[in-house]
Amino acid sequence: MSKAVVLLSGGLDSSTALYLAKRDGHEVHAISFDYGQRHSRELDSARRVAQAAGVASHKVVSLNLSLWGGSSLTDANMTIDDGNINRTDIPDTYVPARNMVFLSVAASMAEAIGAQHIYIGVSQVDYSGYVDCRQVFIDAMERAVNLGTVMSAERGKHITIHAPFINMTKAEEIKLGADLGVDFSLTWSCYRGGIKPCGTCDSCLLRAKAFAEASVEDTSLR
Amino acid sequence: MSKAVVLLSGGLDSSTALYLAKRDGHEVHAISFDYGQRHSRELDSARRVAQAAGVASHKVVSLNLSLWGGSSLTDANMTIDDGNINRTDIPDTYVPARNMVFLSVAASMAEAIGAQHIYIGVSQVDYSGYVDCRQVFIDAMERAVNLGTVMSAERGKHITIHAPFINMTKAEEIKLGADLGVDFSLTWSCYRGGIKPCGTCDSCLLRAKAFAEASVEDTSLR
Numbered sequence: 001m002s003k004a005v006v007l008l009s010g011g012l013d014s015s016t017a018l019y020l021a022k023r024d025g026h027e028v029h030a031i032s033f034d035y036g037q038r039h040s041r042e043l044d045s046a047r048r049v050a051q052a053a054g055v056a057s058h059k060v061v062s063l064n065l066s067l068w069g070g071s072s073l074t075d076a077n078m079t080i081d082d083g084n085i086n087r088t089d090i091p092d093t094y095v096p097a098r099n100m101v102f103l104s105v106a107a108s109m110a111e112a113i114g115a116q117h118i119y120i121g122v123s124q125v126d127y128s129g130y131v132d133c134r135q136v137f138i139d140a141m142e143r144a145v146n147l148g149t150v151m152s153a154e155r156g157k158h159i160t161i162h163a164p165f166i167n168m169t170k171a172e173e174i175k176l177g178a179d180l181g182v183d184f185s186l187t188w189s190c191y192r193g194g195i196k197p198c199g200t201c202d203s204c205l206l207r208a209k210a211f212a213e214a215s216v217e218d219t220s221l222r
Numbered sequence: 223m224s225k226a227v228v229l230l231s232g233g234l235d236s237s238t239a240l241y242l243a244k245r246d247g248h249e250v251h252a253i254s255f256d257y258g259q260r261h262s263r264e265l266d267s268a269r270r271v272a273q274a275a276g277v278a279s280h281k282v283v284s285l286n287l288s289l290w291g292g293s294s295l296t297d298a299n300m301t302i303d304d305g306n307i308n309r310t311d312i313p314d315t316y317v318p319a320r321n322m323v324f325l326s327v328a329a330s331m332a333e334a335i336g337a338q339h340i341y342i343g344v345s346q347v348d349y350s351g352y353v354d355c356r357q358v359f360i361d362a363m364e365r366a367v368n369l370g371t372v373m374s375a376e377r378g379k380h381i382t383i384h385a386p387f388i389n390m391t392k393a394e395e396i397k398l399g400a401d402l403g404v405d406f407s408l409t410w411s412c413y414r415g416g417i418k419p420c421g422t423c424d425s426c427l428l429r430a431k432a433f434a435e436a437s438v439e440d441t442s443l444r
Contacts, residue, residue, distance in 0.1 A: 063285045063327070068334040096333035097326060100370045104319060104326040105285070111318035112290040131375040140369045144362040148322045153353040 001027045003115035004162075005106045008032050008058070010045030012207060013121030013165060015187045016177035018053055020164055021119045023180055029113060030058040031106055035098070036066025036074040039193025048186040061105055071095040073191065082200045091129065091202060093191055099132035100141065103161065107145045114151070116159050123165045123173070126206075138163045170210030178216050185219035197221070223249045225337035226384075227328045230254050230280070232267030234429060235343030235387060237409045238399035240275055242386055243341045245402055251335060252280040253328055257320070258288025258296040261415025270408040283327055293317040295413065304422045313351065313424060315413055321354035322363065325383065329367045336373070338381050345387045345395070360385045392432030400438050407441035419443070 004026035006018045021028050032046040043060060050058040066074035072092040099122065106118050122133035131137060142161040146152040152159050165173045177184065189207045190197035197204050197220065211218040226248035228240045243250050254268040265282060272280040288296035294314040321344065328340050344355035353359060364383040368374040374381050387395045399406065411429045412419035419426050419442065433440040 059289050061286060061289060064283060065327075065330055067281050067283060068331045094372060095330075096373075097330035097367070097371050100326040100366060101323070101330055104322040105287075108287055108317075108319035108323055109290045129372060129376065131372055132370040134369070137366065137369040137375075140362070140366040144322060144359065144366045145319070147356070147359040147362045148354040149319050150316060150351060150353055151318075153359075154351065 001025075002117065003027045003029060003056075003110075003113060004117035004119055005110045005113075005115045006030050006055075006119040007102050007106055007121070008046045008050060010042040010047075010049060010187060011121075011189050012170070012177070012184065012187050013123070013173065014046075015049045015121075016173055016180065016182050017119045017121035017162075017164060018049065018055070019177065019180040019182050021117070021162070022053060024117075026117055028053065028055045029109065029115060030055045031109055032058070032060045033102060033105075034060055034062045035095070035101075036064045041190075041193040042188045045186055045188035049183070052183055052186055059109065063101070063105070065095060065098070065101070068096075093202065094130060097132065099137070103141050103145070107149060107159065110159055111149045111151045114157075116157055117162060118145075118159065119162045119164070121165055121173075122163050123168055123170065125167060125169050133166075135163065135166050138166065169213070170206060171213035174210055174214040174216050178214075183219070184216075185222065187220060223247075224339065225249045225251060225278075225332075225335060226339035226341055227251050227253055227332045227335075227337045228277075228341040229324050229328055229343070230268045230272060232264040232269075232271060232409060233343075233411050234392070234399070234406065234409050235345070235395065236268075237271045237343075238395055238402065238404050239341045239343035239384075239386060240271065240277070241399065241402040241404050243339070243384070244275060248339055250275065250277045251331065251337060252277045253331055254280070254282045255324060255327075256282055256284045257317070257323075258286045263412070263415040264410045267408055267410035271405070274405055274408055281331065285323065285327070287317060287320070287323070290318075315424065316352060319354065321359070325363050325367070329371060329381065332381055333371045333373045336379075338379055339384060340367075340381065341384045341386070343387055343395075344385050345390055345392065347389060347391050355388075357385065357388050360388065391435070392428060393435035396432055396436040396438050400436075405441070406438075407444065409442060
């Protein structure tokens, strides 16, 4: 059976990507990061989603990107602003080079376990200045992964980075997730942590809008 | 003053790269990894080299690549073989995608502190199957870094990955290091750790051969 490494944050996008990797017939190995984000609520969600989906393995990698701050998600001295889904600037929740770091570590795991597939749940539709969510970046990383691993560069086993939602709106993705049986009640999107989503940060606003557009109930709000 | 992030393992190559970044006129920010390698001897060396060189900052990032093994450097169940500098296969000290991970994290730090230069001390001369030491890989990573960071992709501040020794032999690099004033006695290459280098692993053999070719004394053996 082919193996896939899935980047799993515990959010909506990565959880749906995980179910898609399963649907694609892969043995799924999930990887999550404890990267200095202020709350561990999303890691709890990642564990629950991985368990519910019955993955072959789930690793949580500690990597302290908060050592140099640069983001309100990792820097306790910055506040998380209320959201504005019409913003045109780059939000301060941007974490420098995060997806590059995550994909590189996923590539290391992929090579170690012999997986030729990596899944990441990014979208370049309304990417809000997150340049590392664009297809052009994913393509550049795939090239680097294949040149930088013995498995591919020396042994001819190509590694593919799948970004299945790259051109989907969040509403389209939610409809797909519902079809795939994703349990949305286990997922977490709120930037702020806590028991219940705050409902006012960028991430909560985008999530609410997308569920409304998809005409799907967000069971995490029950 | 321009800033540079230098990947510093505490070995000969990265220590020389650090002195070169200084000579190039940059404010130097060193970054080292505690990545599950079996011994911390080289991290001690990294700290000493950084201090001796008077860097602006030195961060040690913990990142447990030993979670999935795949290398005798991170897997305590594997032994480190005595060296064979004429080998043609890929040595089991290869750590999957290590330089990709290190460069990605360095890029995150570079973006956070506004550094447009990253230094890495790899060489593709006699690269022993370490495909992530080749110019073609460094070029692919530089492209990914510039597409995946807001600093470059949105704000036009290009990030350059410098691999100044890429076409140098280790002997040529040692001569350069001696000219730059690198204190070789502080550096560490041995794969095995301990108080003194073992003298018999691949890394010790390559180091001894290179110092002999360069006609420079390896003061770490005093």
